[in-house]
Amino acid sequence: MTPPKKTTIPHQDGPWQYGEETKAVHAGAQPDPVTGARNTPIYQTTSYVFDDVDHAADLFNLQSFGFIYSRLTNPTVAVLEERMASLENGRASVCAASGHAAQFLTFFSLLDPGDHFIASRNLYGGSITQFGISFKRLGWNCTFVDPSDPENFRTAVTAKTKAIFIEVLANPGGIILDLEAISQVAQDVHVPLIVDNTLATPYLLKPMEWGADLVVHSTTKFLSGHGTSMGGVVIESGKFDWAADDRFPTMTQPDPAYHGLTFYETFGDFGFTMKARAVGLRDFGPSMSPANAFYTLTAIESLPARMDRHVKNALTVAEFLQSHRKVKRVSYAGLSSSPYNDLAKKYLPKGAGAVFSCELKGGFDAGVKLVESVNLFSHLANVGDTRSLILHPASTTHRQLSDDQRDAAGAGASVIRLSIGQETAEDLIHDLDEGLSKV
């Protein structure tokens, strides 16, 4: 078919496409219709009045857009949701109390007990525990695969497989996955590809441009950026065809949890988001607070500028560590010596993130000594702060994993994880140099 003529397609090129930095400042936020307040207010309210009983019924039935109760929707949180959907070039998004809560909402909306998904084994340690142990108790079965060969995902597919989950820029190993190839596998076997884009942020990588169907974030990290606010989000591309076969009944069959509503048919390309919100948030309750949404929104306005500085500092520090005599290896994909440097150039041309690991000469004790000896770096379990952070995963975040799992996740005994902040690069180098002298 040829496109119809005349008024049907008034502008072949579509509307003006705003740039990344503009969207980071503006998307989702408009001056308040009544007061004209330019910045998004913190709607610190639990609930919202109904005009009448009929209006209330329309809202509860999802027949009208509007606010009922802040467990489901909140005007401040909604601005962040639209901004994240915009930054990821997605259709819609729903925020959650944390990245883990966002992952829970994602899988709850996809899986029934007995279903299966495949995850890269190079994930944040907390995700490995969530998927491998806690999800298992709900009957959601995860197979972890070595992501370095995309075909490993195809081999692990079963009749019950409903999703593939990866971190493209993986925590903490400085590993980069071949997103395009894995996306092709997901498309071939027709399951949604879910990308945890926390470490890259949409400023460095837009997974949906390479075929991802869902993107999740811990907004606690670079998005909120200042170590102030917990949060998570799941964004849907709107492009996955849930009705192509009968494998996604949670989307295509009448939902008994919502008086027989069929989410895909009723809400189309934002049906997944509606389902995650109207059932997932409603029944499990891990919603984001309006205050945390406000801090995160404010921080996102400076995301492009912050990420540019984060990656610049990270490369400078990684180059210093690589040349240090007490350092065995630096795993930063931005280094030309990294085996992942070509993938970094392809997928992360603006920079390979600001979280990486390095392996010290000297084992477990050397790692412990360094984290306890630095002065400027903060010893804590977070990443993506304005402050530089240091952690010894083997004794903290990855402590509950087996040695094999730790090695596989790039978190072996003498590995140190660094999250490089916004400070003066020379100060960071000086601090690490002093710390290493005590190792």
Added chain:
Amino acid sequence: MTAPLIYDDGTIRKILQSVKTVAMVGASPKQVRPSSFVMKYLQGKGYRVIPVNPGHAGKEILGETVYGGLQDIPHPFDMVDVFRSSDAAGGVVDEVLALPPERRGRVIWMQLTVRNDAAAEKAEEAGLQVIMDRCPKIEYGRLFGELGWSGVNTGIITSKRRKLNP
């Protein structure tokens, strides 16, 4: 593959601001059907929606009498909203064009996933405006600020105050 349809926001906004009465072909009496969602929403925004469904002619949906066909509607309407398959949309357009010009309305709107380019061309040649593969509820919500409340990307970036009503 067919190129996606791109409509100017202003075009859609003008339609939603000028239309008052909508004939909804394929309206369902079942509350969980998408057509019921759209009808209820549009009614709430002040539109009159006249349901058309031969299987339910003479009955009522959301307070309005159901008609068996567009030709049976005794009063004028501005727009026909098509809740039928892309193939069936051709027949709906033929039904519209069989009406006297003053009773056809000005706009034929085909719902999300409904697209029939040949029928659209025919309708446009007869002077009607055609929108395809869109939902008036979603577009209304998107252009007048409500869709973002559900975390949907409206694509709207502006430093003007959000307008409460069209």
